Amino acid sequence: MNKADNIEYVIPIKGLSVGKYHYDFTVGGDFFREYENRDIDGAQLKISLTLDKHATFIDVKGIFKGAVTTKCDRCLGELEVEIDFTASLLVKFGEITQGEESEEIITLDPSESDLDLKQFFYDYIYLALPIQRVHKEDECDLEMLEKLQNYRVTNVEERKNSPFEKLKNLMN
Numbered sequence: 001m002n003k004a005d006n007i008e009y010v011i012p013i014k015g016l017s018v019g020k021y022h023y024d025f026t027v028g029g030d031f032f033r034e035y036e037n038r039d040i041d042g043a044q045l046k047i048s049l050t051l052d053k054h055a056t057f058i059d060v061k062g063i064f065k066g067a068v069t070t071k072c073d074r075c076l077g078e079l080e081v082e083i084d085f086t087a088s089l090l091v092k093f094g095e096i097t098q099g100e101e102s103e104e105i106i107t108l109d110p111s112e113s114d115l116d117l118k119q120f121f122y123d124y125i126y127l128a129l130p131i132q133r134v135h136k137e138d139e140c141d142l143e144m145l146e147k148l149q150n151y152r153v154t155n156v157e158e159r160k161n162s163p164f165e166k167l168k169n170l171m172n
């Protein structure tokens with residue numbers, strides 16, 4: 001991906017004087033398609049970003065609100081997950097040392113003119129998804145569940161005979 005494609009999520013920081021700034025961003029499904037992410041099928045998100053510029057670092061705070069469309073683990077149907085969280089990022093200027101980079105801290109060369117937030121947005125939205133993604137009990141696609149049930153029976157039979165399952169029975 002070249003820089004021009006990314007312009008929407010780039011903040012020019014060269015010459016930005018010390019102080020607080022506010023930016024609004026929107027993130028849609030296209031954003032995740034670029035990453036070829038198979039877990040996220042769609043998104044309608046707004047990110048309200050505050051950038052606090054200090055002499056040697058920048059504090060970035062984003063409020064993420066909206067929804068992400070993913071798949072239900074149980075019926076494989078479309079599942080909308082509500083997103084509402086705040087995330088912070090510390091941008092430091094100086095020599096980039098190996099191992100210092102983390103999800104919350106990035107180091108930029110002092111001559112860097114742009115702050116690219118795309119990876120920050122992507123990582124945090126993806127992390128915000130629950131590990132277990134399932135519909136509420138009665139909202140699953142019943143027809144699909146039945147099909148999956150038939151398919152899974154064989155697997156369950158196999159599992160019953162596994163050593164782990166026998167151990168679990170002993171423990172009960």
Ligand SMILES: [Zn+2]
Nearest residue numbers: 072075135140
């Ligand atoms: Zn479901």
